[in-house]
Amino acid sequence: xxxxxxxxxxxxxxxxxxxxxxxxxxxxxxxxxxxxxxxxxxxxxxxxxxxxxxxxxxxxxxxxxxxxxxxxxxxxxxxxxxxxxxxxxxxxxxxxxxxxxxxxxxxxxxxxxxxxxxxxxxxxxxxxxxxxxxxxxxxxxxxxxxxxxxxxxxxxxxxxxxxxxxxxxxxxxxxxxxxxxxxxxxxxxxxxxxxxxxxxxxxxxxxxxxxxxxxxxxxxxxxxxxxxxxxxxxxxxxxx
Amino acid sequence: xxxxxxxxxxxxxxxxxxxxxxxxxxxxxxxxxxxxxxxxxxxxxxxxxxxxxxxxxxxxxxxxxxxxxxxxxxxxxxxxxxxxxxxxxxxxxxxxxxxxxxxxxxxxxxxxxxxxxxxxxxxxxxxxxxxxxxxxxxxxxxxxxxxxxxxxxxxxxxxxxxxxxxxxxxxxxxxxxxxxxxxxxxxxxxxxxxxxxxxxxxxxxxxxxxxxxxxxxxxxxxxxxxxxxxxxxxxxxxxx
Numbered sequence: 464x465x466x467x468x469x470x471x472x473x474x475x476x477x478x479x480x481x482x483x484x485x486x487x488x489x490x491x492x493x494x495x496x497x498x499x500x501x502x503x504x505x506x507x508x509x510x511x512x513x514x515x516x517x518x519x520x521x522x523x524x525x526x527x528x529x530x531x532x533x534x535x536x537x538x539x540x541x542x543x544x545x546x547x548x549x550x551x552x553x554x555x556x557x558x559x560x561x562x563x564x565x566x567x568x569x570x571x572x573x574x575x576x577x578x579x580x581x582x583x584x585x586x587x588x589x590x591x592x593x594x595x596x597x598x599x600x601x602x603x604x605x606x607x608x609x610x611x612x613x614x615x616x617x618x619x620x621x622x623x624x625x626x627x628x629x630x631x632x633x634x635x636x637x638x639x640x641x642x643x644x645x646x647x648x649x650x651x652x653x654x655x656x657x658x659x660x661x662x663x664x665x666x667x668x669x670x671x672x673x674x675x676x677x678x679x680x681x682x683x684x685x686x687x688x689x690x691x692x693x694x695x696x697x698x699x700x701x702x703x
Numbered sequence: 704x705x706x707x708x709x710x711x712x713x714x715x716x717x718x719x720x721x722x723x724x725x726x727x728x729x730x731x732x733x734x735x736x737x738x739x740x741x742x743x744x745x746x747x748x749x750x751x752x753x754x755x756x757x758x759x760x761x762x763x764x765x766x767x768x769x770x771x772x773x774x775x776x777x778x779x780x781x782x783x784x785x786x787x788x789x790x791x792x793x794x795x796x797x798x799x800x801x802x803x804x805x806x807x808x809x810x811x812x813x814x815x816x817x818x819x820x821x822x823x824x825x826x827x828x829x830x831x832x833x834x835x836x837x838x839x840x841x842x843x844x845x846x847x848x849x850x851x852x853x854x855x856x857x858x859x860x861x862x863x864x865x866x867x868x869x870x871x872x873x874x875x876x877x878x879x880x881x882x883x884x885x886x887x888x889x890x891x892x893x894x895x896x897x898x899x900x901x902x903x904x905x906x907x908x909x910x911x912x913x914x915x916x917x918x919x920x921x922x923x924x925x926x927x928x929x930x931x932x933x934x935x936x937x938x939x940x941x942x943x
Contacts, residue, residue: 478908479904571906574907638913641906641909658908665900666898669879670787671786673878678762
C-alpha cells in the first residue's frame with residue numbers, strides 16, 4: 464500500500480457535518496431535484512454557503528460556478544466519502560438490555576451496516592438468535608471477526624467488562640468500535656477508530672437543562688446569602 | 704416565583720462534563736472512597752484539576768482547600784444539579800423499530816427516568832403494551848401529557864412526521880424533548896429543551912473515519928494529477 468503522505472486531516476467539525484449533507488442531498492434526490500446551489504443548501508442545512516463550499520472543497524471539486532452542485536453526483540460523492548458505497552459487517556458485543564434493543568433495530572441495515580453476529584457470555588442466550596442473527600460465546604469473538612471481514616464492533620457490554628473486551632478487539636482486524644458502554648475507550652491501536660454514543664450522558668444533559676431554572680433560583684438565594692461575605696463572592700458564583 | 708435575574712449561563716461544554724463527574728463520583732462512592740482531590744479526579748476523568756475546580760465552582764463551593772471534596776456530598780450535589788433527585792416521567796412517541804428498542808431498554812429507569820406511556824398511530828399496536836407500558840393513540844398524547852405531569856417526550860417517529868408531533872408538543876406542559884429522529888428540531892417555546900441523539904449520524908461519522916485512509920489515497924492521486932494544473936491546486940486540495 465502507498466504511504467498516504469502529508470495530507471491535512473479533515474477537522475472533526477467538518478466530519479460531523481458530512482452526515483447532514485448526506486441526508487439533505489438524499490432528500491433532494493427523492494424530490495427529484497437535479498441541481499442545488501450552496502445558497503439553497505445553506506437554507507436547508509443552517510450552515511453558511513461559504514462554510515458548505517469550504518467543507519466540500521476538502522474532498523475535491525464538486526460544484527461549478529453559476530451552476531451549483533449536481534445533486535445526484537454530489538450525493539454519490541458524499542456517500543463514497545462516508546464509506547457507504549460498500550456494505551459494512553458489524554458484530555454486536557453484549558446481548559443485554561441495550562444490546563438486544565440494538566440487535567432488534569433494523570435502521571442501520573438500510574445504510575448498509577449489517578450486524579452479522581452477536582457475542583455474549585450468558586449461557587442462557589448463547590446459541591440463540593435475535594432477528595436471525597446468531598448469538599455466540601465471547602470466546603469465539605476474535606476468531607469470528609478475523610475470519611469474516613468484520614469492520615465494526617458495536618459495544619453494548621457493562622462498563623466493568625469494557626476494558627477486557629477492548630483488549631481482545633485491538634488484536635483483531637476490526638476497523639472501528641461503536642461504543643455504547645458508559646466507559647470511555649482509549650485504543651492504543653491507531654488503526655481502530657472509536658465513536659462513543661453515551662445515551663445516558665445525553666439524557667442527563669437534557670435533565671440538567673430542564674433543571675436549570677431551579678438551579679438559577681438556588682444560586683440567586685446563595686448569592687443573597689453571599690453578599691454578607693463579599694470576599695467569597697468572586698470564587699464561587701457567576702452572577703454578572 | 705422569583706425572577707432568576709442576571710445569572711450567567713453555564714456553558715454547554717461544562718454541562719456535557721457533568722454526567723462524567725456524576726458517573727465517576729458514583730464509582731468512587733461504590734468503592735467507599737470518602738474524599739477525593741481535584742488532582743485525583745483529574746487522573747480519573749482526563750480533565751485538568753483546574754478545569755474540574757472551575758467547572759464545579761459554577762454551581763457553588765464544594766471543596767475545601769487541603770481536604771479536597773467529600774465524595775458522597777459532591778455526588779449528591781451533582782445529582783441535584785442534574786435534576787436526578789426527583790424521578791422523571793417520560794412518554795415515548797413512535798413505537799416503530801427504534802421506539803420499541805427504547806421501550807424495551809430499562810437502563811433509563813435506573814437513573815429515575817420512567818417511560819409511562821407510548822404513543823403511535825398504528826392500529827395494530829395501539830391498545831397493546833411493551834413491558835407493561837401501554838401504547839395509546841397519538842391523538843390522546845396532548846391530554847395525557849398535561850394530565851400526568853410528564854417531563855420529557857422521547858421522540859422516535861419517522862423524520863417526515865417529526866414536525867407535526869413537535870407542533871403538538873410545544874402546546875403541552877412538556878419540559879424536554881429527547882430527539883432520536885433524523886430531523887433537527889427547532890422549538891419556538893423557550894421553556895422546552897431539545898437534546899438530539901442522531902444515532903445514524905454517529906455511525907456515519909465512524910464510517911467516514913474508517914474510510915479515511917482510502918480517501919487519503921484518492922486525494923493523493925488527484926493531487927498527482929493536479930500538479931499538471933498548478934493554478935487549480937489552491938482551491939481544491941488540502942495537501943500541506
